[in-house]
Every structure is written in structure tokens, then in C-alpha cells.
Amino acid sequence: MDFPRYGDWSPTQFDSNIDIDRQDWLVMPVMQTRDSGPLDQSNFACFLEALGGESETVEVHRFGHWGPGWFEIIIIDPDDVAAQSVAYDCARALQDYPVLNDEDLSRRESEDERESWSTWAYKDFSRECEKELQYQADEFFGEPADPQQRWCKNWGMDIDVCGCGDCIETVDEWMADLVSKLDSLDTDKLYTLAKEFCGMEVEHHNDGPYFKYKIDLQGLIDGLEAIQVAGPAR
Numbered sequence: 001m002d003f004p005r006y007g008d009w010s011p012t013q014f015d016s017n018i019d020i021d022r023q024d025w026l027v028m029p030v031m032q033t034r035d036s037g038p039l040d041q042s043n044f045a046c047f048l049e050a051l052g053g054e055s056e057t058v059e060v061h062r063f064g065h066w067g068p069g070w071f072e073i074i075i076i077d078p079d080d081v082a083a084q085s086v087a088y089d090c091a092r093a094l095q096d097y098p099v100l101n102d103e104d105l106s107r108r109e110s111e112d113e114r115e116s117w118s119t120w121a122y123k124d125f126s127r128e129c130e131k132e133l134q135y136q137a138d139e140f141f142g143e144p145a146d147p148q149q150r151w152c153k154n155w156g157m158d159i160d161v162c163g164c165g166d167c168i169e170t171v172d173e174w175m176a177d178l179v180s181k182l183d184s185l186d187t188d189k190l191y192t193l194a195k196e197f198c199g200m201e202v203e204h205h206n207d208g209p210y211f212k213y214k215i216d217l218q219g220l221i222d223g224l225e226a227i228q229v230a231g232p233a234r
């Protein structure tokens, strides 16, 4: 295996080489772009770390690009024999197995997962849960609530004796109560609901995590009852 000389290298066949006065330096087989996910970021960082980070003979260069916005490469001085030997070891390892450091990758993946969850994925999940509760409310509108749920949400008494006027008696009232419980959950609690009560599994792709869950009524009821609802009761 040979590393290409920087002077012979360009990011795609549609690009020309940008002269940075490093024509003889060697281009490492890892690259990251603005759009890189955890796998590329991890391999890039671990490759660089193995080379001892940036130095007189190891440089990271970032270029603007019409495709992914920017990309970064690592180049090394061909006179640094020790760095070249480390680079060959890493490159060979990557040929055998696509991850340089599993521990580093899984740490980045779980950060990416929590970040994606708390910025956008929780909204999809919450919307799906609400859809399921709304469906039940419409389908069984006015029908008596589950016999096991026929105790007052306010006072914990049997609704036949409570008489507070706000007892939950019908499926739609019950579902509305569950929706308001759902709405009061923060993103962490929604994560717990998804993971522990809706069987959520997360697949990691280079373009981001993919959240898979199965929402059913019983899971939602169990979860919403079990998870401590933040703040005072309605």
C-alpha cells in the first residue's frame, strides 16, 4: 500500500489539486467533512492521535468544497519515517476492520444519539404517542374508561364515591389525561419512555442515528404511569 503524494491528490475527480507548498507530503486514508458522522470523525481523530497529533511533520488541512461545504485531510512529511510507519499500521488496520477504535466510536455514537434525540427525534416520538392516544380517544369516545382506571385522578378514590366533578369516567377523558402527562415529560423522560416502554432501538449510520420504536397503548399507559411526571399535577 502506498499513500498518494499530496501533489497528485484531489478530493474528487471533479476537483483539481490546490497548491499548499506540500506537494511531496503523503495523504492519509481518512477524511472528514462537514457532513461526517461518528464513524468518519472517530477514525479521523484516532488516526491523528496515533500520529501524535499535529506537529512539524503532521498537518491537518481544511478546504472549502462545493459539495460537503468543507473537508479535512491529514498529510505527513515523507521524511518522517516513524510517522509513516505508524500510518501504515493504521491504514492496514482500517483495511481489515472499518473502525480504528471501537470505544471511541461508541462514545461518539451515544453522544450523537442523545444530541439527535434532544434536538429533533423526541418530537417525532412524542407526536406518534399522541397520535396513538388520540386514535383511542376518537375510537372509544364516551365509552367507560378501563375498569382499572375508574378511580379518581384527583383523589385516588373510586369515581362512584368521589364526586369531585373532575373524575375520569370515559376513555376520551382518560386519553386526554395521558396526553397531558405526555406533554409534561422533558426530553430525558421521553427517552426513558421510548427505551423502556416502547422497545426503542437505535441504529447508527454515517448520516446520523435512526430511531426505531413500537408504540402501543399498553406500553404508553404503563410508561406514563411509571415515569414520575415533572411539576405539579394539573
Ligand SMILES: [Zn+2]
Pocket (backbone or CB within 6 Å): 152, 153, 154, 155, 159, 162, 163, 164, 165, 166, 167, 168
Ligand atoms: Zn374525583
